[in-house]
Amino acid sequence: MYKVYGMSASGNCHKVRMVLEALRLPYSWTEIDPGRGQTRTPEFLAMNPNGKVPVLELEPGVWMSESNAIMFYLADGSTLVPSDRMQRARALEWMFFEQYSHEPFIAVARYLHRFHPDPPSQRALAESKREGGDRALTVMEHHLEKRDFLVGPRYTVADIALYAYTHVAGEGGFDLGRYPAVRAWLERVEAQPGYVRMPS
Amino acid sequence: MYKVYGMSASGNCHKVRMVLEALRLPYSWTEIDPGRGQTRTPEFLAMNPNGKVPVLELEPGVWMSESNAIMFYLADGSTLVPSDRMQRARALEWMFFEQYSHEPFIAVARYLHRFHPDPPSQRALAESKREGGDRALTVMEHHLEKRDFLVGPRYTVADIALYAYTHVAGEGGFDLGRYPAVRAWLERVEAQPGYVRMPS
Numbered sequence: 073m074y075k076v077y078g079m080s081a082s083g084n085c086h087k088v089r090m091v092l093e094a095l096r097l098p099y100s101w102t103e104i105d106p107g108r109g110q111t112r113t114p115e116f117l118a119m120n121p122n123g124k125v126p127v128l129e130l131e132p133g134v135w136m137s138e139s140n141a142i143m144f145y146l147a148d149g150s151t152l153v154p155s156d157r158m159q160r161a162r163a164l165e166w167m168f169f170e171q172y173s174h175e176p177f178i179a180v181a182r183y184l185h186r187f188h189p190d191p192p193s194q195r196a197l198a199e200s201k202r203e204g205g206d207r208a209l210t211v212m213e214h215h216l217e218k219r220d221f222l223v224g225p226r227y228t229v230a231d232i233a234l235y236a237y238t239h240v241a242g243e244g245g246f247d248l249g250r251y252p253a254v255r256a257w258l259e260r261v262e263a264q265p266g267y268v269r270m271p272s
Numbered sequence: 273m274y275k276v277y278g279m280s281a282s283g284n285c286h287k288v289r290m291v292l293e294a295l296r297l298p299y300s301w302t303e304i305d306p307g308r309g310q311t312r313t314p315e316f317l318a319m320n321p322n323g324k325v326p327v328l329e330l331e332p333g334v335w336m337s338e339s340n341a342i343m344f345y346l347a348d349g350s351t352l353v354p355s356d357r358m359q360r361a362r363a364l365e366w367m368f369f370e371q372y373s374h375e376p377f378i379a380v381a382r383y384l385h386r387f388h389p390d391p392p393s394q395r396a397l398a399e400s401k402r403e404g405g406d407r408a409l410t411v412m413e414h415h416l417e418k419r420d421f422l423v424g425p426r427y428t429v430a431d432i433a434l435y436a437y438t439h440v441a442g443e444g445g446f447d448l449g450r451y452p453a454v455r456a457w458l459e460r461v462e463a464q465p466g467y468v469r470m471p472s
Contacts (some may be wrong), residue, residue: 138369141364142365161342165336169338
């Protein structure tokens with residue numbers, strides 16, 4: 073059985089939960105709080121020397137990190153990862169977009185607003201994430217105006233990767249009201265079999 | 273024939289050149305200078321709405337962005353992308369590590385030192401990238417102490433992804449002398465068939 077070491081309120085960790093639930097794979101979840109140093113212990117660093125959640129334990133002593141790689145591993149061979157070479161690369165294109173051009177703005181703004189010990193002290197930094205986050209949401213909006221899902225006709229790991237922090241972008245101060253195609257897509261994701269809400 | 277729109281001195285763009293050369297695929301290269309606004313023109317944004325190089329044109333009107341997705345697309349089916357499910361995910365694990373935990377420190381420090389119009393004004397910002405960059409190099413060093421390549425016994429797209437900015441980390445003020453296993457691995461990458469040096 074898979075073991076996940078993660079923080080439930082983290083979008084990166086929630087991606088792994090969404091894939092496990094969508095594929096109905098059995099797993100256990102161990103809650104890890106990076107804010108309390110739990111990703112810096114020798115035990116955790118043995119699992120991921122980069123000191124980040126989520127970590128997937130495949131079997132005792134075999135671990136994988138990087139949320140999007142974990143998703144690709146778990147879903148490879150299922151409909152969540154396209155079998156067509158071009159569509160598979162398109163899914164990765166969106167997943168790399170997510171980690172470089174979306175998460176560092178939207179997830180970081182959310183962290184500073186909601187999880188930082190002293191959010192008012194972080195207002196200027198959080199504000200500096202606004203333009204990049206809105207640019208990422210605008211790229212998604214234009215793409216989704218003409219499509220139901222990010223890649224091809226089906227729900228894939230790319231949708232899960234982008235859903236994770238987009239659906240809680242409001243917690244980072246972003247106004248999803250400005251992105252109607254994104255909001256309609258969020259609802260389509262939430263209607264998928266096995267969809268699981270982020271624990272609050 | 274593939275067309276690349278890229279900046280030769282960019283590690284992200286050089287990854288694409290390295291894969292094309294390693295696979296001996298014919299391509300043309302159009303030099304794009306983001307510093308002169310060439311990624312913000314309507315023509316460029318039609319190719320990549322996110323306004324970043326590299327862009328690969330697969331055929332007229334069909335474009336792909338995100339360096340690591342482009343590499344995966346070009347090399348899928350070759351030995352540069354492992355066919356084994358676990359090793360394929362391991363390659364992606366390193367490629368996501370590269371985009372999130374390596375490039376934003378090492379490539380950005382190099383940019384600020386070497387390409388910014390006024391490097392001295394950027395010294396504090398460049399210095400703030402030091403700790404994260406050294407952490408990424410340390411993760412690589414420990415991994416490569418026991419291995420020839422990042423994933424399994426062979427050279428893969430993961431090696432190219434990490435080589436791109438690691439081999440020029442010195443230009444960002446990082447001391448590769450502290451990372452002997454990384455340096456030995458850089459030499460192994462440079463000994464691969466079809467290896468091409470970054471244009472100076």
